[in-house]
Amino acid sequence: MARLTVDNGTLVVEIEGLDKLWAIKSRIEIPLANVRGATADPGVASEPKGIRVGGTQWPGLITAGRFRRHGELVFWDVKNPAKAVVIELADERYARVIVEVEDPRAAVALVEGALRH
Amino acid sequence: MGRPRAFDEAEAVRAAAALFAERGYDGTSVDDLVQGLGVHRGSLYKVFGSKRGLYLAALRHHLDDEVLPTVAALTVTSGPAEALAQAAAGFDGGTSGGLLLSAAVGQAATDPDVAALVAEAVGALERALATVLREPVGSPLVEALGASVLGLRLRDRAFGPETSAPAVLALAARLAG
Numbered sequence: 001m002a003r004l005t006v007d008n009g010t011l012v013v014e015i016e017g018l019d020k021l022w023a024i025k026s027r028i029e030i031p032l033a034n035v036r037g038a039t040a041d042p043g044v045a046s047e048p049k050g051i052r053v054g055g056t057q058w059p060g061l062i063t064a065g066r067f068r069r070h071g072e073l074v075f076w077d078v079k080n081p082a083k084a085v086v087i088e089l090a091d092e093r094y095a096r097v098i099v100e101v102e103d104p105r106a107a108v109a110l111v112e113g114a115l116r117h
Numbered sequence: 118m119g120r121p122r123a124f125d126e127a128e129a130v131r132a133a134a135a136l137f138a139e140r141g142y143d144g145t146s147v148d149d150l151v152q153g154l155g156v157h158r159g160s161l162y163k164v165f166g167s168k169r170g171l172y173l174a175a176l177r178h179h180l181d182d183e184v185l186p187t188v189a190a191l192t193v194t195s196g197p198a199e200a201l202a203q204a205a206a207g208f209d210g211g212t213s214g215g216l217l218l219s220a221a222v223g224q225a226a227t228d229p230d231v232a233a234l235v236a237e238a239v240g241a242l243e244r245a246l247a248t249v250l251r252e253p254v255g256s257p258l259v260e261a262l263g264a265s266v267l268g269l270r271l272r273d274r275a276f277g278p279e280t281s282a283p284a285v286l287a288l289a290a291r292l293a294g
Contacts, residue, residue: 036166037168039147039162039168039169040168041168042148044158047158069159072159086147086162088162088163088166096162108167112228116230
């Protein structure tokens with residue numbers, strides 16, 4: 001599970017609880033200028049993840065860490081696909097960050113709202 | 118880094134507009150879009166940023182290719198009666214017909230960018246009607262006729278295409294008289 005906050009022009013993705021262990025990285029900060037959008041996407045978890053380059057994957061249980069596919073590096077922290085949110089980035093190490101959040105609708109509204117300001 | 122865009126972006130936007138028009142914003146999942154557009158999920162995110170980004174592109178396309186040309190054609194009609202009949206039959210139509218009205222009652226309430234596109238389309242309609250009626254833009258009569266067009270389109274969506282034809286003809290006859 002991840003918590004998203006927007007602070008001073010920066011989107012902060014904090015990995016909470018035990019997921020910190022699986023995901024390797026517990027906090028990612030992205031300037032809003034490099035955030036292209038956020039989407040609630042329950043179907044994303046059934047996509048092929050690519051090659052794990054750090055972190056943990058127990059198929060059907062948890063996908064956490066860094067994965068490389070088609071030349072893109074993607075950060076994952078998803079246990080429950082129903083609550084997955086895709087955050088698309090530009091000019092960042094990760095092409096996108098895919099995390100599970102408590103309330104996908106609120107998380108998407110937070111990010112998309114922050115991008116409009 | 119990343120692959121070249123292996124799909125026709127304009128065609129994808131067109132297909133997305135038709136899907137959003139049919140199912141609404143919340144009723145269209147990313148799975149639906151990936152399947153309906155025939156593009157990879159990664160490419161979709163890479164090009165449009167988010168589902169909202171794609172929706173805004175789809176609505177922009179609907180305005181540019183379907184709504185605004187229909188509106189422009191109103192100004193070369195013979196008068197208010199013909200303009201009303203034409204607008205009532207074709208405003209917010211096309212392959213993604215209804216997308217504008219669904220945006221107006223849906224996403225526009227919470228999304229200022231969507232609200233701006235809706236305002237642009239309705240503004241264009243009212244300007245065209247003002248020209249035809251020879252009234253100043255913003256006159257109550259222009260707004261009433263614009264509201265009639267929107268209402269008639271909504272009514273046809275609810276009760277079936279052209280079920281409002283008698284209402285359009287009655288109003289057009291009054292305008293002509």
